[in-house]
Each structure stands twice: as structure tokens, then as C-alpha cells.
Amino acid sequence: MREKLRIKNISLTMTIVLFLIMFIFGSVRYDHFFSLSTFLNLFNDNAYLMIAGIGITFVLITGGIDISISSTIAFTGVFMAYSLQKGIPSYIVIPMALIIGIIIGAVQGSLIHYFKLQPFIVTLAGQFLMRGLCVVISEASIPITDEFFKFMALGRIQIKLGESKALNGKIYYYVLIFVAVLVAGLYILKKTPFGRAVYAIGGSEQSAELMGLNVARTKIGAYIISSFCASLAGVVFSFYTLAGYGLQNMGMELDAISSAVIGGTLLTGGVGSVFGTAVGAMIQGIIQTIVTYENLNTWWTKVTIAGLLCFFIVVQRIIAVRAESAKGKSLAAA
Amino acid sequence: MKNKINKLSQKQAFWPVIIFLTIILFNTIMTKGEFLSISIVDGHFYGRIIDIFRNGGKLMILAAGMTMVLATGGTDISVGSVMAISGAIACSIINGNLLPGLGGNVAMAIILAVCAGIICGLWNGFLVAQIKIQPIVATMILLVAGRGIAQLITSGKIITINSDAYYFINGGYIFGLPFPLYIVLFLVGILLLFVHRSAFGLFLESIGCNSLASKFAGIKVNRFLLAIYTISGAFASVAGLIESAGIKGADCNNAGLNIELDAILAVAIGGTNLMGGRFSIFSSVIGALIVQSITTTVLALGVPAAYIRVLKALLIIVICLSQSGKFKLHISKIAVSKKKEEAVAL
């Protein structure tokens, strides 16, 4: 059983080592790869994925699943682009988008908890509902011309660690949103009763109930956080692309789930960390970068990530099975 | 007589059939009878009804496979991607890009495409039964990677082919009826025969209700799961062939896109419990016809296609709620308290 505790650590260590290996591989193979800007671009290009991944981590830790997040991202984008086009100012549009995210999460979470519907059916329906609504609003991509959005899209901090070009890089402002979400995620999961209840439910929902924890609030809360993070990711994504398009990010929930799993989250619930998820997302970013450098079809990214996800799940299973039999052995010896 | 009707309404297929007939009736009235009219051109039947059957072919096949997967309490959302793979393989072989040694042999192309579907299904089954990954995640891997694989097979291009033999899969007629209908009859027929003539149906329901107890009763649960996902994969590949023959080529981005929801919806409308357990393949096939006819109807009414998807998503939630014991409990509690209030008021 001691082994089981290590699943998270083994996964995370493997992930970090993998990341380093890939970074070194890229640096040796391609000119200009080894630079601060390559590293920082991982954040610039994947901030939205990291934010969404952190959100879904909450749901995964409770032992649930949320496959509606990619369409929530797309819907947020389309909704904002459409509203801005109609002349509604950005300081109203953005909060509204986030509130919509909260509502989506609350509805899905309630259906799952109160009516005992399977999470995958509910969030699958949610996924299609939101994609449908995207197209209802607009079939074509809507450009965003709002000043604030432009400012966020272009505003960046130059980082200069030395004279050499490799030591120069930039970070866009919206990456700071990711940093805020990461810090909040770490704090909530580690330091608040709600966060601990999320883990408790993942460990054993029945026990959590009997220990007097508020299971309904916690579970629905986890789905709300997931959807909220998805809509926040949608906001960041529109900063990134300056457009809202209903078919954007198809299948991105797999990326988010992969990030979490690669970062050490168990799909069976109870174990996971948002830091791991962030690292998991970085791995995907670096795969994407390498695929671009190799000039390969971008679909290779998808295929590689799916393969990596499989690999990590299988490793988790093997460790879990070993831990079970090790526990048996130690008991037999005692 | 009354007894007979009662008995009939107990059947799972009763309501789906009634709904389907109602939709047809509605359409007939809306179109002042034009909906039902069937014309004969060159000895082939044409008409809206025939179209529903032809265009619903893919969905009927998928729904039949999906029914069994859902009956085990699992799901297979990779069917759309498997369709894309199968279309990509068949078309690439026929136009000689893939395995040029076969010289574009249509029969071989079809066989290899179906084999690919079987391999996809085996892969899903392996992940679910052996590695014990949740079905939604296991099949999501193929959902995303599968479309990627299809893209890699076609090098990211949309392929168009020129083969009358291949076109026949979707556009052909035998005895005046469209060929896809025969494929449906053949596949669903074999499946029904298998389910009803062997103990497969009993075992499947048993696994869906309680897989642990089924194992303890001597059923090799893992083997069944593997078989069921494999059948689903194989059926999806056939559906992929029909679709790709319909567009006379392979479009990996759009082949079978979002069709998994339609298939799940068809099964739900057919009355199979999505939590696993009791199932009826025949009802699901009717469910598929209903989904297809709803699509046709809504389009005919001039509603944009986008709304249909919203409608379907809501429909799934409503059907799930109606199947949920908890929901019934809440409703009955509300009803009881209302009655009490009424009683008090009196």
C-alpha cells in the first residue's frame, strides 16, 4: 500500500524527467530550440489548456469526469465575440461569460449528484448542447476587435536573463491568469476544507458522507470549478486568438484529462495535484513544439498525446496491482 | 383484445414504434401526403420515407452495436473516428495510395477497412476489459487519436475516388430498394439471431446489471466485453464505408463527426437503460429511425441544423432523467406533498 502512495510521485517524477528529456532532445536536434523563449512559449501557447486542466483535475479527484470543457471554452469564445460585436463592453462580457461557466457546472453537477446520472452521459450531453449553441449563435468565426482584448493579446513582459539571444523571452499578460489559477488551485486543494473534502470523496464517497462532510456541495462545487476554469480558459483563449469560433478546440477534453493523468492524477479518484496537471500540460506543449519543428502533420500531436495517456494509465494500473499484491505479502509475513 | 394491447404495450419496442409512426403521420399531414408518396424511377423506389431508411442506415447499424455496449454499462464514443478510419483506408486502397499492390481492389479495400474497425474495437475492449480504464476515457483516446490516424492515412487530404462498385454500397439498389437497407437487415439480422438463439442476450443483461455477480455465476465477463466492443468497432467501420461511399471519397475531418451522440440517443429512445442492464437491439434500430426522421422533419420545417444538436442533447438528458430512479423518487415526493397540501386545504 505504501507503493500506492508513490503512484503520484512516480508519475510526477517520470513526467518531469520526460519533460527534461524532450527538452534536451529538442535542443540537440534543432537550432534555436534551446532558449528561454521556447520554454516561456510553452506557457504562452498553453495557458488556456493548463487552466482548463487544473479545473478538470478537481472533478477527476472526486472520481468523476467532465467531457464538456472543450465546448464550454468554444461557447465562451463565441459568446464573448458575439456580445462584443454587438457593442457590449468587455468589462460586462467577461464576467458574464464566467457566470455562464458557473451555471453550466452547477447544472451538470446537480444532475449528476441529485439524480445519480452517469457523469459521462451528462457532460457528453452538455458538450453537444454547448457546441450546438455555438453554431446557433454563429457558424462563422467572429473576430474580436475590442481594445481590452487586443491589449491582453499583445501585452507582454520582456524577460532578459543575459545578452545572448537564447536567454531572452517574453511572457504575455494572460499567462499571469494561469499563475493565479495555479496558486488558487494549490491553495484550495491543500488548505481549505472544501479542497480536502474533494479528496475525501475521491477516496470513498460513502465514508465522506458518514464523516459528516457535505458531499452534495463538494461534488457540485468540483463541477462548478471545472466549468468555471473552462470558461476562464475560454477567455484566455480568445485573448490568444482574438476570435470566437464554434468548432474551436474539438476533443480538447482529452488533452486536459491527459495533462492531469500524466501529472499523476488517478482516474479512479482520490489522488492528484494541480501542479502535476500543469507539468502534464507542459509535456503536451513540448510535443506540439517538436512536431512543429519536425514539420509534421499536426495530427501527430493528437496521436502522440493519446499514446502517452495510454502509457501513463497502464503504468498506474501496474503500480496499483503491484501495491495490492505487496500489501498481501506484507500482511502474510506479519 | 384489451389483453393483447396491454401485452403489446409491455414490449420495449412498443413506444418507439408508436413514436416513429406518429412522426411519420405528423409529416404526412404537414406535407399533405407528399411525405408518404413513393415514386418509381427506373424500377427504383424514391421518396422521403425511402430516404429516411437509406440515410438512417449508418445510424441503425451504429445503434445496434452501441446498444450492447451501453447494456454493459459502458459507452463507445469512438465510433465516429472508427468510421473515419475505415473510410480513409478503403478510399486510400481504392485510389492506390495505400497498398498499391492490391491494385485498387474494392473487395479487398472493404475487407481491410472492416478489419481495421475490428482492430479498433479490440483495442477499446482491451483497454476496458483488461486494463480496466473507464469506457468513456478508453474510447475517448480512440475518438481523438483515431481521427488523427485517419488523417495520417490520407496525409491530411480529402480523398475522392472513382469506383462505381464502391458507390454501390450507398447508392445501389436491389429489387428497387436502396442497398444500405440490405446491409442493415443483414447485420442486425445476424446480431438478433445471435442474441436470441444463444445465451448471449441473457449474459449481456446479467453483466450489465451486476458484472461481479455474473463472474461468480461463471460468465467470462472480460471476454464478453472484448467481444462487444469489437462488434461495435466492426459495425462502425461498416457505417464508415456507407458514409464514405455516399460522399464518394474520404473526409477525415467530417466523417462520422458527432454521430456518437445520435447513436446514444437512438439507444436511449429505444428504451435501453443507459446505466446498463435490460436492452433491446430492435428498439434501438427503431430509435435510430426516429432520430433520423426527427432530423429530416426539423430540417423540412426550416429549422437550422444547429438547433437539432441542442434539441438532441436536451432529449438525452430528459430520457435519462425519466430512467433515473432518484428522479422518479423526487417527483413522487413532490406529488405526494402536493396531495397532502390539497388534503389539508380541503
Place this chain on the structure above:
Amino acid sequence: MSSQTKLLTMEGITKTFGKAVIALHDVHFELEAREIHALLGENGAGKSTLIKVLTGVEERDEGKIELEGKKIHPRSTNEAQQLGISTVYQEVNLCPNLSVAENIYIGRAPRTKMGSIDWATMSKEATKLLEKFDLKLDVNKRLDNYSVAIQQMVAIARASDIQAKVLILDEPTSSLSKVEVDKLFAIMKRLREEGMGIIFVTHFLDQVYEVTDRITILRSGGYVGTYNTADLPRMELVSKMIGKDYQALNESLKEGQAEKEGTKTGDELISMKNVSHQGSISGMDLTISRGEVLGLSGLLGSGRSETARVLFGIDQVNEGELTINGEKVHLKHPLDAIRKDLAFCPENRKTEGIIGDLSIRDNMALALQAKKGLFKKISKKEAQKIADEYIKKLEIKTPNADQLIKNLSGGNQQKVILARWLATNPQLLMLDEPTRGIDIGTKAEIQKIVIDLAAQGMAVLFISSELDEELRCCRRIVVLKDMEKAGEVVGDNISEGAVMQIMAGGEGK
């Protein structure tokens, strides 16, 4: 005993499930402060329902509950806890993935001034609290690093620390060794001294006499009475628990024994030689002959169910040799065992036995169908014939075979499962707790069936946590302890004392 010292009173508690099943009828219960009060009754007497009502898991239909003179109506465990009623359950209800400290404090963790969880203080407090219980643990380790016994202690530490006035211990000792039980009793006594009222539910009568002050007995959902432990002789206690049926049972016991004497055990059917399965049994030697009912006894986790699981191919033999009819076998799946004419009614009827949404007929035909294989389908007509036969033979109470099994009572469900296996015509029938949660009449019926089957030449492996039941049915009882065979009692040597002695023997090694 003035009414002022009464900590808790429950009066006229009635609870029905559905329309027909009366779980509790007009039950009375009272608890004083500084008291350990045993709540006794056979399975299905209503103990657990009463506790569920008290802790807010179930809502009562009628009756009132007063805590320190104030009417209460808890609707959730959380509410009950806030009122000062905490519970420790038979199965550890903690979260294995959290640390020991957190399991004690989750939901009420100490906070820093900033309002966040204060992990350092929590660890310190937890260590201090556990020291009170003579436990020295690394409280920052995950709970599942520790044994079930320690987990149980942690659960009790948690429950007692929540400013509990009433502490309910629901069969906490079933998975503990003698030393651990003693430790637990010391803690219970200390908590009593601190002013707590403790409700103690147990199956072990020795423990009742060792630690409790008073006893309340329930029988088939009804209230029998409350007695001072010191004033109630053991025989009287047992007869009050079993009720009127006691005489009848005695009769059937004698009858059964007569039958037992009458049957001759045949040749050896099963033999396990030095069989081990990692983590569940080790070095097991066991033989079962045709026509005998072999009892398998031992505490929970001693390896009794685990032995049956290995015999039925659910768990694989890692070491040693298993022979059936003199032929060496490797069972990799229950189906392999079924094909060797073995049958197994598992302990958890609901999760491992019944297929709830299928009809009685389908449930009965299932194992036979599996044995015959996928393609030799049993026709509906044949299945109906099997169902009719066993519904009649086992006196299953149901209007017809089309009923879903989940709608039957526990006893009738058990009979259907029994029929499922009898339909396969087995040579060895393994029954794991076949009468758990079954009313007393059906219980006697099932015991009778078992004895009859053996008389007809079937070998039966009978596992039960209720000793008297094993004594009634078996001529030979193998006692297990710590995953190994600890001893065996045969024929006239069989007695509760002899079995208990082996169960308890060799402690502290």
C-alpha cells in the same frame, strides 16, 4: 435511575420500508451517561435500522427521540454528529487516501488566523489524541498504510473526539484480535469514565458480559426488553434473542443431529494441500468428502471466505496443490470450477449473488447456462421448468418466476441463488454466510436444506460467523486463524467452547 440522568431516550420508534417490510415496530431504547449499553438481537432484528434512525441515515416514521431532555430529529449523519452522536461502523468508514491526522480532523480541521487549514497543529493534536489511546503512529502517513485494527482505532478516536455525548460502536470487534479487543475495551471504559454514553452492538456474547452495564434486546423489529447485564443469565439472554422459536429450533437441532448421525461420509471429493494465495490464505490443508457438511469457522479475515474463493477459482492458487476427485486442477475462473461441478453462494448476496434486474427464472438458469456454454441455450420452457421445480422445492414465496429478484425478501433471494447452484447439480456446494440477514424461520429452512443435501450425498462447505449455526449443521468444523488452519473439531468434540478456544488460542505470538 432518575429521569434527569437519562442521556438519550427513544420511544415508540417505528420504521417501515416500502409497504410491507416492517423494520422497527414501537421500539424503546434508553441510554444513561456513563454507561456502556449493549444492543443485541439476531440478524434482521432491527439493530442496524435503529442505529440508522438515531444517526439520521434513515428517517423514522413514528416515535420520538430525546437527547438530554431535548427532542431531536436528525436528518443526516452530519446533523447527528453536531448533536453529539457519533458512530463507528463495522467496516472502517474513513478515507484510505488521506493521512491519519486528516481522517481524524476532516470537516473540523484546526485553522490558522488566515482561515486556512493548519496542518502542523492538526498533526500535533492527532498525535496527542492517539497517544491517549496508546497508539504511536506517524499521523502524516496515509491511512491505508495501517492495518484494519489500527484504522478502526483511528475511527474510534475520531468519533470520541467530536465532543460526542453518545458513541455508537456497530460491531467494531469483528475484525480485531483478542489483544486489540482488550485495548478497545480499555478505551471504552475510559470514555465511560469521562461521562460518555456508549451503545455497543456486537455478536460476541462474551464481550457483552465483559464490558457492558445494561442490555437491550430486539427481535424481528420489536422491542423485547432492557436488562442489567449482571442480572441476566446467558441462557436466558439467548432465548430472549431467539424468542419463541427457541424450542422449535432445539427440536430441529435434535432432528438435524439425528440426521447427521445417520449419514455416513463418503469418499474424498476435494483436497487442498498446502495451498496459498498471496494475502488471503497460506499453507491451507483441507479435505472435503461426499455427504459431509464441513464447517469453516474463524473471525472475519481469518481466511474462511478466502478459502472458498480459492476453491471456486476467483482467486488463484499461488502455491500448493488442489485436487478434485483425485485429479489435480488449476482453476483460473469460476467457470472452471463450475465445470468441475463446484458451486458457491457468496457472502455479499446483493453485490456478488443476485442479478437484481433479472427475473427469478433468469437468475436461476444463469449458472447452468454458463456451464452449458453460450450456444446451448436453455429454452424459456426448460428454464420455467427449473424455476417451477425449485420455487416449489425450496418454498420460495413469489407469485411467479417472472418477478424481478430484487423485489424478493433477503431469505427468498438466498433461496433463488441456492436454486441457481442446485440446478447445476454440483458435487460440492459452498455456502458463505447463507443465512445472514435472513429471518429466523427461513434460516432454519435453509439449514434443513443443507443437511438434506448432504444426506443425499452432496459435499457442503458451510461458512458462518454464527457458531451455533455451524454446530447445528456440521459434523466437522475446521477453525481458521490468521489465514491458516488453526485446528479441527470432529463429532462429539464439537462445542462452542472447543471452537472458540482454537479461535482464541495461540494469542500473542
